[in-house]
Amino acid sequence: MTAAAALATMTARRSLALKRLVGFGLLELAPAFIYLLSAANLRADRALERAVDTTVALYFPLLLPIVALIIGAGALGDERRDGTMSFIVLRPIPRWIIGGAKLAGAGAAAVGLNLLGALALAAAYGVLTGSWDLVGPLAVGSIVATVAYTALFVPLGYLSDRAVLLGLGFVFVFENGVASALQGVASLSPWRLGIVALAGLGGSDVVDALPDVALGDLMPGAWGAVGKVVVLVAASIGAVMLLLRHRDLA
Amino acid sequence: MTDDPALVEAPTVVVDGVSKWFGQKVAVSNVTCSFGAGVTGLLGPNGAGKTTMLRMLTGLIDPSEGTVEVLGVRPRTEPSVYAEMGLVPEENALYPDLSAQQYVRYAAVLGGVTDADAAARRALQVVRLSDVAHRRLAAYSKGMRQRAKVAAALVGDPRILVLDEPLNGTDPVQRAHLIDIFRQMGDDGRTVIVSSHVLEEVERMSDRVLAIVDGKLAAAGTVPAIRRAMADIPYRVRVETDRPRELAAALVSDARVHGVSIDDHVLHVETEDLAGLGRRLPAVARDVEARIVSFRPEDASLVSVFRYLVHRR
Numbered sequence: 370m371t372a373a374a375a376l377a378t379m380t381a382r383r384s385l386a387l388k389r390l391v392g393f394g395l396l397e398l399a400p401a402f403i404y405l406l407s408a409a410n411l412r413a414d415r416a417l418e419r420a421v422d423t424t425v426a427l428y429f430p431l432l433l434p435i436v437a438l439i440i441g442a443g444a445l446g447d448e449r450r451d452g453t454m455s456f457i458v459l460r461p462i463p464r465w466i467i468g469g470a471k472l473a474g475a476g477a478a479a480v481g482l483n484l485l486g487a488l489a490l491a492a493a494y495g496v497l498t499g500s501w502d503l504v505g506p507l508a509v510g511s512i513v514a515t516v517a518y519t520a521l522f523v524p525l526g527y528l529s530d531r532a533v534l535l536g537l538g539f540v541f542v543f544e545n546g547v548a549s550a551l552q553g554v555a556s557l558s559p560w561r562l563g564i565v566a567l568a569g570l571g572g573s574d575v576v577d578a579l580p581d582v583a584l585g586d587l588m589p590g591a592w593g594a595v596g597k598v599v600v601l602v603a604a605s606i607g608a609v610m611l612l613l614r615h616r617d618l619a
Numbered sequence: 620m621t622d623d624p625a626l627v628e629a630p631t632v633v634v635d636g637v638s639k640w641f642g643q644k645v646a647v648s649n650v651t652c653s654f655g656a657g658v659t660g661l662l663g664p665n666g667a668g669k670t671t672m673l674r675m676l677t678g679l680i681d682p683s684e685g686t687v688e689v690l691g692v693r694p695r696t697e698p699s700v701y702a703e704m705g706l707v708p709e710e711n712a713l714y715p716d717l718s719a720q721q722y723v724r725y726a727a728v729l730g731g732v733t734d735a736d737a738a739a740r741r742a743l744q745v746v747r748l749s750d751v752a753h754r755r756l757a758a759y760s761k762g763m764r765q766r767a768k769v770a771a772a773l774v775g776d777p778r779i780l781v782l783d784e785p786l787n788g789t790d791p792v793q794r795a796h797l798i799d800i801f802r803q804m805g806d807d808g809r810t811v812i813v814s815s816h817v818l819e820e821v822e823r824m825s826d827r828v829l830a831i832v833d834g835k836l837a838a839a840g841t842v843p844a845i846r847r848a849m850a851d852i853p854y855r856v857r858v859e860t861d862r863p864r865e866l867a868a869a870l871v872s873d874a875r876v877h878g879v880s881i882d883d884h885v886l887h888v889e890t891e892d893l894a895g896l897g898r899r900l901p902a903v904a905r906d907v908e909a910r911i912v913s914f915r916p917e918d919a920s921l922v923s924v925f926r927y928l929v930h931r932r
Contacts, residue, residue, distance in 0.1 A: 452711050459677055
């Protein structure tokens with residue numbers, strides 16, 4: 370096993386400690402459960418609308434960022450708090466590989482958990498309507514948004530002890546407040562990147578079912594969203610590399 | 620040959636005019652020294668700046684002023700040098716959910732060691748943890764955790780080993796064993812830098828000592844040289860008596876006494892021969908019919924000794 374793989378594996382393993390796995394796992398099933406209760410007797414077109422509503426109201430702006438925030442901020446933040454940072458930093462590993470491996474490990478753990486929620490919701494929709502069209506778009510949207518959040522929160526976790534608080538502020542004040550009111554800054558909102566990918570892959574039915582506030586002026590399209598996430602990931606790795614090189618490890 | 624005992628021939632680690640401050644607090648002030656083959660003890664009281672020094676040596680923190688070079692490069696910007704370094708930090712730095720075998724193996728993989736499993740087994744054998752290698756670190760005693768950290772530092776077979784208070788929490792048997800390991804590594808020609816606030820501990824581990832206090836280099840050299848320097852220090856002794864003036868007059872004529880001051884019923888006596896003064900005092904007191912209520916050194920702690928050395932240096 371290479372150093373990068375070992376770092377990523379250990380990060381994912383620490384991110385998915387049993388208690389966290391059970392807690393987040395149950396939380397991830399909540400949107401699907403709520404959807405099943407609320408859409409049980411609806412027509413197929415209304416059922417799709419309700420499924421999209423659930424993703425826009427509960428899953429993308431609430432559940433997904435919180436899971437990505439806690440796991441992402443902990444990837445380097447927990448090492449710093451637990452005093453194990455020197456254990457990984459004093460190794461003959463290029464700093465960008467440490468950043469990349471940490472991001473990969475935390476991203477994989479967060480994507481795994483968030484995919485559970487996305488697939489459960491898509492499965493609930495499939496059970497009620499017999500259509501499995503939402504599986505792919507929801508999965509891709511979930512991966513795009515989760516990776517974007519993880520890329521933001523990994524460096525933040527290293528930078529600040531209050532990363533979770535700052536992250537919550539970003540999600541609830543900026544994304545769900547400012548970006549909802551000012552459509553011009555909506556493209557800076559990671560969960561909207563997920564919605565953009567979902568809409569791009571889900572087709573016109575999904576786009577029509579989306580409320581205005583979710584997509585705003587953004588154009589549906591999976592590739593554009595993926596491209597933005599790639600840039601975000603590169604910036605995140607660069608930020609971690611610079612932090613490890615220039616910031617004292619107190 | 621270098622005359623400065625803080626410097627060595629053929630150094631592997633060079634510290635040049637290094638200072639470090641955190642806001643208003645100066646943790647290390649203008650320290651120049653070097654380290655080479657063998658064990659060097661970094662001695663000083665708690666809060667003296669030892670850990671800050673070690674963290675700068677390993678590149679965990681950057682000096683505010685001056686430079687640190689390990690094998691000719693700055694570790695902070697050349698992480699490849701960490702293949703030649705091992706660190707035992709003072710803090711726990713453990714993953715409690717891992718077994719010792721997994722923990723040391725992880726260190727080996729991150730260090731780029733080929734056959735990490737075998738290297739981990741060997742390192743655990745050296746610190747005598749083989750029998751309990753599969754137990755979780757959370758279940759280890761403090762001394763066992765300390766040994767696991769040492770194993771993780773040794774697993775890459777480093778040329779330079781940096782140990783921050785490595786004997787903390789170990790029992791006497793474990794301590795003796797770890798000291799043997801460090802000495803052996805020094806004898807093998809490796810650079811071993813070990814910090815401690817206990818002189819006796821450093822004396823058992825190392826031939827060369829750098830004493831540091833208040834962030835400054837207080838003394839450097841062999842342990843006997845440091846001990847000699849410490850023996851020359853004038854002590855201040857507090858003597859409480861019912862006839863301070865008479866006793867002071869009698870003591871002033873004693874060759875061992877450098878000075879006496881009176882503060883109510885208390886004499887403050889300066890001497891280089893603490894034991895001699897202690898033996899002589901009852902006879903002097905008897906001669907002037909003074910009663911000694913108490914007699915104790917005022918500042919014989921390691922801190923005050925080192926502070927004196929800083930001023931003298």
